[in-house]
Amino acid sequence: MRSYSLIAPAKINLYLEIIGDRPDGYHELAMILQSIGLADQIHVHSISTDNIRVHCNHPQVPTDKSNLAYLAAELMVRQFPEAFARYGGVEITVNKQIPVAAGLAGGSTNAAAVLVGIDLLWKLGLTQSELEELGGTLGSDVPFCVAGGTAIATGRGEQLSPLPSLDNIYIVLGKYRSLEVSTPWAYKTYRQQFSNSYIRDSDSLAARANAVHSGAIVKAILDKDTREIAQKLHNDLERVVLPAYPQVLQLREVFANQEGVLGTMMSGSGPTVFALFESQQQAEQVKLQVREAILDEDLELFVTRTITHGIKVASSV
Numbered sequence: 001m002r003s004y005s006l007i008a009p010a011k012i013n014l015y016l017e018i019i020g021d022r023p024d025g026y027h028e029l030a031m032i033l034q035s036i037g038l039a040d041q042i043h044v045h046s047i048s049t050d051n052i053r054v055h056c057n058h059p060q061v062p063t064d065k066s067n068l069a070y071l072a073a074e075l076m077v078r079q080f081p082e083a084f085a086r087y088g089g090v091e092i093t094v095n096k097q098i099p100v101a102a103g104l105a106g107g108s109t110n111a112a113a114v115l116v117g118i119d120l121l122w123k124l125g126l127t128q129s130e131l132e133e134l135g136g137t138l139g140s141d142v143p144f145c146v147a148g149g150t151a152i153a154t155g156r157g158e159q160l161s162p163l164p165s166l167d168n169i170y171i172v173l174g175k176y177r178s179l180e181v182s183t184p185w186a187y188k189t190y191r192q193q194f195s196n197s198y199i200r201d202s203d204s205l206a207a208r209a210n211a212v213h214s215g216a217i218v219k220a221i222l223d224k225d226t227r228e229i230a231q232k233l234h235n236d237l238e239r240v241v242l243p244a245y246p247q248v249l250q251l252r253e254v255f256a257n258q259e260g261v262l263g264t265m266m267s268g269s270g271p272t273v274f275a276l277f278e279s280q281q282q283a284e285q286v287k288l289q290v291r292e293a294i295l296d297e298d299l300e301l302f303v304t305r306t307i308t309h310g311i312k313v314a315s316s317v
Helices: 068-079 081-087 106-121 128-136 142-147 183-197 202-214 216-222 226-231 238-244 246-256 280-293
Strands: 003-021 027-047 052-056 089-095 150-155 159-163 170-176 263-266 273-277 299-305 312-316
Touching (some): 003 106, 003 142, 003 183, 003 202, 003 216, 027 106, 027 170, 027 183, 027 202, 027 216, 052 068, 068 081, 068 089, 068 128, 089 106, 128 142, 142 159, 159 216, 170 246, 170 280, 216 226, 238 246, 246 280
Antiparallel strands (some): 027 089, 027 150, 027 299, 150 159, 170 273, 170 299, 263 273
């Protein structure tokens, strides 16, 4: 029997723009995605039976077919039946460090790790782009979680254009354990309130999505200008989530008022809020200050940083 342990990093959005509707019912998006050091560990192990088994240390994470990691294994079984017949089933153990339902792609990065792990277990020799393509059938964030680093994401988020990686921008993440924001609700509410501003024709949609490549935040990333990146953070979904979730708004305002914070924003559809810093010392200091300002044990705070990779093998046996 063989096994692999993989590091599955979370991601934040540095930029999220909703451009219009797509024929498939999703939104046309222009985003900049960034891998961060906060990560789950995924253990993928061959078993002699033809089962898929999922275990997780977090009580809120399902271990059945509603778990993306399970669906990723099922996808590999369907796509590569001969390898499945030869090597048998897989046991997947998820050691959860990324907060659940946080807008940090925790489920997507677990699925990405399972794709990479089974590729190695079954000696399939898939390329990164093949793994990304498989991931795109599971969810919009999965291709980026395979690739990692820093990237422009267009379409529904699955079309990636890598950017030079940002390393060692320090981050404080804040998330209320018991607070969840439904991603479908956030996008549906945005459509209800702001669809009059959507671009309608396909050529204009493509041109607008493409415009992010020459936008101010991309220039700041190319220049490795952390302060300018922090000034250009943007997330359209804040327009619907912040008014509906006062705790998220308060957390964002508390971050914004701390000395040393270069910029702050909600990640994805929330409810996680992050702030950017030039040093770990500043990040640790602000974490303490936010803890003092919001005396709520439900609030989790993490210090992490930007990283340059997606799924990574930690060990193999």
